[in-house]
Amino acid sequence: MADLDAFFEIAQSLGRHKLRTALTALGVFLGIFIFVLMSGLGPALQGAVQKRMAGFATNAVFMWGQRTSMPHAGMQPNRPVRFKNDDIAPLSRLEGVEHLAPRNQLGGFRAGAVVKRHGKTGSYQVAGDYPAFQYIQVPLMRAGRYINDRGLVERRKVAVIGEEVARGLFAPGEEPIGGAIEVNGIHFEVVGVFGTRAQGQQGDQQVRAVHVPFSTFQQAFHFGDHVSWFAMTARPGVDGADLERRARALLAERHKLAPDDELAIGSWNAAKQFAKQGTLFLAIQVILVLAGFLSLLAGAIGVLTILLITVRERTKEIGVRKALGATPRSVVAIVLAEAIMLTAAAGYVGLVAGVATIELANWLFVRFQVPLGDMHVSLEFAAIATVILIVVGAVAGLIPALRAAAIQPIEALRDE
Amino acid sequence: MWRQDGRLYGGSGPGSALGLARSVLRLNAINKYYQVGSHRLHVLRDVDAEIEDGELVSIMGASGSGKSTLLNILGILDRYDGGEYWLGDTLVRDLSETQAARYRNRFIGFVFQSFNLLPFKTALENVALPLYYQGVSRRARNRTAMQYLERVGLAEWAEHRPNELSGGQKQRVAIARALIGKPKIILADEPTGALDSATSLQIMDLLGEIHASGMTVIVVTHEAEIAARTQRVIRLRDGKIEAAA
Numbered sequence: 001m002a003d004l005d006a007f008f009e010i011a012q013s014l015g016r017h018k019l020r021t022a023l024t025a026l027g028v029f030l031g032i033f034i035f036v037l038m039s040g041l042g043p044a045l046q047g048a049v050q051k052r053m054a055g056f057a058t059n060a061v062f063m064w065g066q067r068t069s070m071p072h073a074g075m076q077p078n079r080p081v082r083f084k085n086d087d088i089a090p091l092s093r094l095e096g097v098e099h100l101a102p103r104n105q106l107g108g109f110r111a112g113a114v115v116k117r118h119g120k121t122g123s124y125q126v127a128g129d130y131p132a133f134q135y136i137q138v139p140l141m142r143a144g145r146y147i148n149d150r151g152l153v154e155r156r157k158v159a160v161i162g163e164e165v166a167r168g169l170f171a172p173g174e175e176p177i178g179g180a181i182e183v184n185g186i187h188f189e190v191v192g193v194f195g196t197r198a199q200g201q202q203g204d205q206q207v208r209a210v211h212v213p214f215s216t217f218q219q220a221f222h223f224g225d226h227v228s229w230f231a232m233t234a235r236p237g238v239d240g241a242d243l244e245r246r247a248r249a250l251l252a253e254r255h256k257l258a259p260d261d262e263l264a265i266g267s268w269n270a271a272k273q274f275a276k277q278g279t280l281f282l283a284i285q286v287i288l289v290l291a292g293f294l295s296l297l298a299g300a301i302g303v304l305t306i307l308l309i310t311v312r313e314r315t316k317e318i319g320v321r322k323a324l325g326a327t328p329r330s331v332v333a334i335v336l337a338e339a340i341m342l343t344a345a346a347g348y349v350g351l352v353a354g355v356a357t358i359e360l361a362n363w364l365f366v367r368f369q370v371p372l373g374d375m376h377v378s379l380e381f382a383a384i385a386t387v388i389l390i391v392v393g394a395v396a397g398l399i400p401a402l403r404a405a406a407i408q409p410i411e412a413l414r415d416e
Numbered sequence: 417m418w419r420q421d422g423r424l425y426g427g428s429g430p431g432s433a434l435g436l437a438r439s440v441l442r443l444n445a446i447n448k449y450y451q452v453g454s455h456r457l458h459v460l461r462d463v464d465a466e467i468e469d470g471e472l473v474s475i476m477g478a479s480g481s482g483k484s485t486l487l488n489i490l491g492i493l494d495r496y497d498g499g500e501y502w503l504g505d506t507l508v509r510d511l512s513e514t515q516a517a518r519y520r521n522r523f524i525g526f527v528f529q530s531f532n533l534l535p536f537k538t539a540l541e542n543v544a545l546p547l548y549y550q551g552v553s554r555r556a557r558n559r560t561a562m563q564y565l566e567r568v569g570l571a572e573w574a575e576h577r578p579n580e581l582s583g584g585q586k587q588r589v590a591i592a593r594a595l596i597g598k599p600k601i602i603l604a605d606e607p608t609g610a611l612d613s614a615t616s617l618q619i620m621d622l623l624g625e626i627h628a629s630g631m632t633v634i635v636v637t638h639e640a641e642i643a644a645r646t647q648r649v650i651r652l653r654d655g656k657i658e659a660a661a
Contacts, residue, residue: 005554016536320532323493325521325549325597327514409493413532 010338017310024306025346031299032347032389036354038292039381042285048199049277055138055197055206057233059098060270061244063251064229072258081255081264083227085218091230094250096238101133102227104217106183115210116182117169124165125209126183128217136231137196137206142166144177144192151191151213157220159188162207163195181210186220188212240271296388300343300396307339307400311407318404319412328405335404339397340390347389351382438469440504440600440632441490447498448485448655459485460496461655467601467634472627474635474643477652486652487636491603492520504600521549525594525602527623529609531586533578539565539589540574546597557596564592568622584615591622595631602626602633608642620645 014021065081083102092100105127106113112123134146142163151158159181161169166176179190188210196206217223234243248265251257257264311318318331448460459482467473477483488494489501492508493516501508503523511519525546526532533542540561547557565571568588570581578586587607594602604623608616620642627633635646643649651658 005548008554012536316532317534320534321545321549322517323491323520323526323532324546324593325517327517327549329514330549410488413493413528 007341009334010341013310013334013338014342020306021342024302025342027302028299028343028346029350029353031296032350032385033354033357034295035289035292036351036385037357038288038295040354040358042281042288045284046281049281051197051199054199054203055140056202056270057136057138058270058274059234059236059238059240060136061232061234061240061247062229062268062270063232063244063247064266065255066263066266068257068261069263070258070261072261073256075256081257083230083251083255085225085227087227087230087251087254090250090254091232091247094243094247096235096243096246098233098235098238099132099135101130101136101231102214102229103130103133103231104128104214104221104223104226104228106221112208113183115165115169117180120169122165122168124162124168125205126217127209127211128214128221128223129211130214133211133231135233139192139194140196142193142195144190146192146194147211147213152215155216155219156213157186157188157216158191158213159183160192160194160211161190162209163193164204164207165210166190166193183210183212184221188216234271240269244269296392299347300392303339303343303393303396304399307335307397308403310338311335311400311404314404315407315412318407319409322407322409323413331405331407332401335401336394336397339400340393343393343396344386344389347392348386351385351389355382439466439502440469440471441465441467441634442502443499444502445499446486446489446496446501448482448489448494448496459655460489462499463652463655463657465650465657467632470627470630470632471648472624472633472635472646473648473650474637474646475650475652476637476640476643478638481652482655483636483638483652485655487603487605490601490634491524491526492516517549521546521597523600525597525599527587527590527594527602527604527607529606531578531583531590531610533586533589533593535578538575538577539570539581542578542589543592543596545593550597560596561592564596565589567595568592582615583611584618587611587615587619588622591619591626595626600632602631604633604635606637607635608637608639616642 063083065083068075068077068079068081071077085102088100088102091097105125107125113126115122115124115126129147130152131147131149139146139160144160146160147158150156161176161181165181169181170176170179176190176193180187181190182188194207196203198206212220218225230247232243232247234240244267248267249259251265252259252261255264318326322331443463443465446460446463447458450457450459463482463486475483475486485494489496492511495510503519506519506523508519520526533539534545537545540558543564544557544561547560552560562571562574565574568591570585570588570592573581573585573589578589581589591602591607594604602623607623608619611619623633623635624645633646635642637643
């Protein structure tokens, strides 16, 4: 049997019921279209949040002093907890600490300070940092360098500024490196400009900041030996939550806090946060893919139903064909081929439309700066989808095909 | 015209080389039962029959005589429970569905009461269908189908669909379709049952012509008029051959 003949037979059969074929094809089309979109959407959502958090150490732990909530060692509750420079060395020796970055900030957390330059002013976050802070929140150096050990040791009045600060305080084309900025009457020389990989609010905030050496900061702004908070990263293989617990215990002991006083020290564990998000996104992805798969299944059930009806309608025809010499195999083949062809053709259009929609969405996201990740459909995914299509078509066609093959010519040809 | 091509349709039964009567079809003690609930219905009882190559035979019987069952067995559409059915020198017994389909395609040309043409195919495509199942290429089978349509006088109707044809024309198309596979026998089941008397005569004339060209034709009918136009009548009653006139 020539392949072209079989193709012609199927085309003729499908063409006999144009509306029905079109509607069934629409079902398959929507099935694969939604499947592709759903599969593309999951990574996009995940990418969106990952972009927001980009350049941020996933194993970071933050710790800051609050107020005690229980009496301990003869002291009343509600005592403020203040970390000091003395805490730095013991903490950095703590097992599992990779980088330790004590930090101070003008104003409070997320508050701004007035930064001036030649009559231009702006409100930016001003922080005193260790060089190690670059491992917590990774700066994308646009020019110059980050804070170094020499700056820390010699208490140099140098500053590394975010690119938004540079844009705000320096004229276009003006070189920020070597320029001077003024904070609370103290002048700092700009030695570096940094950007960030993080997107959205997080990223905006990061580049509206001025980082100066920790020691210079304490001296210039009269912080004494006060440390507002500690940022640290865990060594590879060290559990962030475990490090958090041990660092808290160490600080609690040093500051004579009740071991079970949870409120005395505040802490935040990035690993926990990332893990929570990871689980959430996995769940979202599973739901999306499941939804896509179910819509594909609905399309397949449409094909199955239509083919069952078609086979029933064609009982007489199949009986005639069998009387004329159609083997069961040829009957199975023709129904299966019809199912596969219908599914594959409609599904392929759905696949192309789905990928095109995703590409269009990507283009729009970039064009209008929507902070979503890349919607991505890989070649492998397309290949998998194609295989799924053929399998779906074959499975949908199998029951009707076997039913068709079981038709007995005697029954089919009986004249009513 | 049919005579010229007679050799194409001639079967060769066992013993033809010995100069004996060449039987194209032989039934030896065919028995057939139907299980109806707990009853076992004996539908065909030791049916013996022999049809010679090139004969025009009719099988007659009232409804319930086992006529349809016999027809189904002769057409390799149904199995039988005992005996032997020889088609030429092939024993037709215990066939798989696939084998049965092949044998039907090669050995048997069906003509039905209700024509059973495929409505969405043209007359030409309908005639060509048996060759499709022989794996003949589209071009070759359409060429052959055209020749057969010419022989039944319907060449100019080749591209028409069955619903554009009269009953007589439909039956002619069906006859062309029955002939195209060069079968051993033409099995016509009430071929005039759906036709008026004038058209019935034309169809019987056509079957007569086909027989005259050397083809074995078996007509199943309940009409005595039709049976009278055949060489021999096999009568069935209660699953038994009543008389072979």
